[in-house]
């Protein structure tokens with residue numbers, strides 16, 4: 001049974017079609033990489049799934065429920081972008097708490113959650129820092145905590161490691177995989193780095209020109225002779 005189903009999704013900007021009749025079925029708890037050249041539509045797909053774009057046609061179904069026209073808030077799908085996209089005038093704590101404050105959650109409950117997720121990304125003690133006082137890797141860990149503090153079942157990662165240097169990239173990759181397994185999230189991870197996709201995913205979808213060209217396990221796609 002698939003957890004996330006995309007059926008025949010078409011998505012365009014003005015009159016330019018980026019995705020045409022795209023379909024994918026993802027099982028619950030899997031780590032999927034979307035691999036493909038710049039401009040092929042990977043970000044567009046993630047933005048449709050989390051509700052930042054409205055589908056032209058087709059369906060997005062999560063756990064049997066059609067969410068195609070659901071608001072971003074109601075979908076509760078976590079998202080991390082390549083550029084950390086933190087609020088520069090808010091502390092680490094406020095950045096992570098932001099999505100909780102718009103709901104009616106008690107302050108002490110919010111505090112408990114923020115500190116728990118801060119600990120999960122190994123940033124204890126950094127709650128009063130501002131984003132520009134943190135390294136790139138640390139900022140991206142804040143972005144990750146902010147994306148998961150609402151306990152989404154689906155996490156979308158749009159080249160979250162691309163702006164970081166190699167050593168930090170590998171470490172953060174490990175952290176992302178760890179969190180995915182611990183919190184049992186279904187993850188779609190966009191990258192243009194084949195080695196990264198092989199290292200991190202259960203399944204790889206290769207995308208080109210708004211279409212999936214191949215999909216398989218990393219072993220079957222790249223590692224078997």
Ligand code: ADP
Nearest residue numbers: 013014018036037038039040041042043044045
């Ligand atoms: P990828 O994530 O694979 O690099 P994108 O989904 O960002 O690809 O972009 C797919 C295509 O859509 C590209 O041709 C890009 O120029 C175009 N595109 C992306 N965002 C917009 C936008 N806001 N308005 C118009 N065209 C866009």
Ligand code: ADP
Nearest residue numbers: 121122135136137138168171172174175176178
């Ligand atoms: P920076 O971007 O500031 O260099 P790093 O990502 O290199 O930050 O990590 C800083 C600290 O965070 C490390 O000293 C390490 O203890 C902790 N850390 C990073 N990744 C992990 C991980 N996957 N598991 C546990 N701790 C980690």
